[in-house]
Amino acid sequence: MFGTSGVRGPVGETVTAGLALEISRAVAVDADRIVVGRDARDSGRALVDAVAAGAVECGADVIDLGVAATPTVARAIAARDAGAGIVVTASHNPPEDNGIKLWTPSGQAFDTAQQDEIERRIEDGEVPYAAWDEHGTRTAWDGGKAAHCDALVDAGRRWAGTDDAGGGDASDTPDAAAEDAPLEGLSIAVDVGNGTGAVTADALYDLGAAVTTLNAQPDGRFPARPSEPTAETCRGLVAHVAGTDADLGIAHDGDADRMMAVTGEASFVSGDELLAVFGAEAAAEGERIAAPVDTSLAVDDALAERGASVVRTRVGDVYVAERTRDSGVVFGGEPSGAWIFPNETRCPDGPLAAVVLAALAADRPLADRVTDVPDYPIRRETIETDEKATAMAAVTDRVRASYDDVSDIDGVRVGLDDGWFLVRASGTQPLIRLTAEARDPDRADEILADVREIVEDALGAI
Structure with a gap:
């Protein structure tokens, strides 16, 4: 069910x-x-x-x-x-x-x-x-929306440095005007996607930002764009940012538990890049963030620069949220756009993520932060089969016999010195999904070829 x-x-x-x-x-x-x-x-x-x-x-x-x-x-x-x-x-x-x-x-x-x-x-x-x-x-x-908005404004002020508690780097005590409106001077476009995330625009406005909304009329038919905020579906937001003086673009899905972003240079930011930006800001040395098994190695490397690390979970925000209960896990996220700040709430809160990102962008442009995140080649492929369970059992046996760093918390993931690969059965289609990543493009191709051979051999033996 x-x-x-x-x-x-x-x-x-x-x-x-x-x-x-x-x-x-x-x-x-x-x-x-x-x-x-x-x-x-x-x-x-x-x-x-x-x-x-x-x-x-x-x-x-x-x-x-x-x-x-x-x-x-x-x-x-x-x-x-x-x-x-x-x-x-x-x-x-x-x-x-x-x-x-x-x-x-x-x-x-x-x-x-x-x-x-x-x-x-x-x-x-x-x-x-x-x-x-x-x-x-x-x-x-x-009063639910007003209470949520008030909490977002409080969080925005903390992350903007007007309050040392709850995340972000505290700065010197600001004057009263800056404390009331820490995002003053920042121009933000919010694509609500005909969903329920208008509270984001309200909170950003209350924090002093100049806010423009797109597709803000709630409509469950989602006439403006498909509900999921992706690079393809957010082309309208990208074009709006490109044609205006907006410093940041924000996009939500239908119920606003997801948030994706566009830089002031009108570049859509990938989920892995956002995860690295949030994680590097939230985690101090020795702390960890939680992320699913299909998260890019770039996130690990970005966190390592801060002396922090990544702990892997099953795919799904509920599993990420569970892991944020572990000691030393201060943030959780999925590249799909679900961001969890456990000091605030363990619900993926798209408006909260938007406010936090705006506070970070007010201090340093998002485009500059993204440049700190390594860009590694990632390869994906699918193989059709009606024998997903049997095939995955055979793949797991073969992988365990050949590799040392193996996790089977969700599919089977193998860590390598210079990359990783994941074999995972689709939850809704007769497919097995293959993912491979390395720091070098040729090595990523090589890893994908190796994992393809493992899966095809397993299927051939069924």
């Missing part, structure tokens, strides 16, 4: 009101107050009503934030002293999809064990129906 980011799929097939009822009933076993919200997709109207109904009939009180960014909902759980949060969203998926994601009071998504328990309760029909006169209540809360 649950994937790496909750339940997600086509409306009326994978995702239905009936499923929403079952999930919220199962969540209500442990939570007597639940915060709910949804993204801008029209199908979310029925689904969030079903979520609320299931919780209320099991005696839980529901705090409804309406259409709101996922991090806005996640942050509201602790603010409203709730036991859980449920967001109806398919995040960056196409408009015909929707989904349901569950959150804890820390802002972290339900982990694997918690998701498994929800599935067990549904399969066993474990429904804690309340008595006819003990149903919960459903109350709208209009």
Whole structure:
């Protein structure tokens, strides 16, 4: 039922009101107050009503934030002293999809064990129906967006150096005007992508930046561009930055848990580059950041310059968030655009990442920071097969017999002296994905050829 980011799929097939009822009933076993919200997709109207109904009939009180960014909902759980949060969203998926994601009071998504328990309760029909006169209540809360914005402004001031706590390099005490508006003089274009991330523009404006918005009208059909912010889908933002005096471009997905960026020179910044920029600023000597197994070696090398290091996780923001609980792990991120600042929240918070990046850009342009990140050749390839599980088992055996630095936390990843490779089965398609990276282009090609041979040999033996 649950994937790496909750339940997600086509409306009326994978995702239905009936499923929403079952999930919220199962969540209500442990939570007597639940915060709910949804993204801008029209199908979310029925689904969030079903979520609320299931919780209320099991005696839980529901705090409804309406259409709101996922991090806005996640942050509201602790603010409203709730036991859980449920967001109806398919995040960056196409408009015909929707989904349901569950959150804890820390802002972290339900982990694997918690998701498994929800599935067990549904399969066993474990429904804690309340008595006819003990149903919960459903109350709208209009203060969620304002509370999120206030938290973002506070974080922006800390990262801009007006407060030593919570990240960033503290500077000398600024005068009152600079403290109130640390981003004054910075021009920022925010592409909301017809999603729910307008709180980013509000916070940046409150911090003193000159803000221009693109595609700011929430519309779950995503008419302006596909929801996922990539180099291809953000060409409009790149063109806007190129044609104006903007110092920075920000782009969100449909529920604003992701954030990608464009430099003032109108260059789209890759996820690995952003991960290195954030990580190098967040981690001091001896500290670590968490990143998935498919993260570039460039991030490791950029962190090494600071005396910091990278710890690898499974692909998925929930796994990155889990690892930020480890001692010495001060930041987590995925190259897809999910950024986790555990001192603030363990929810991927795109608006928070935008505010932090703006504060960093106010001190030193993003383009200059990106030049500090090595640019290594990375090679990717897919091989079709209907025998993914059998093939991956055979590949793992072959790899373990030939290499020393092997991790199988998500697929099988091998570290080499001058690079690495990853073999991972697709979660949704009959494919095995191959990734190879090295500091030298010819060596990257060589590593990819070697790993291709391993996979083809394994498939040939099936």
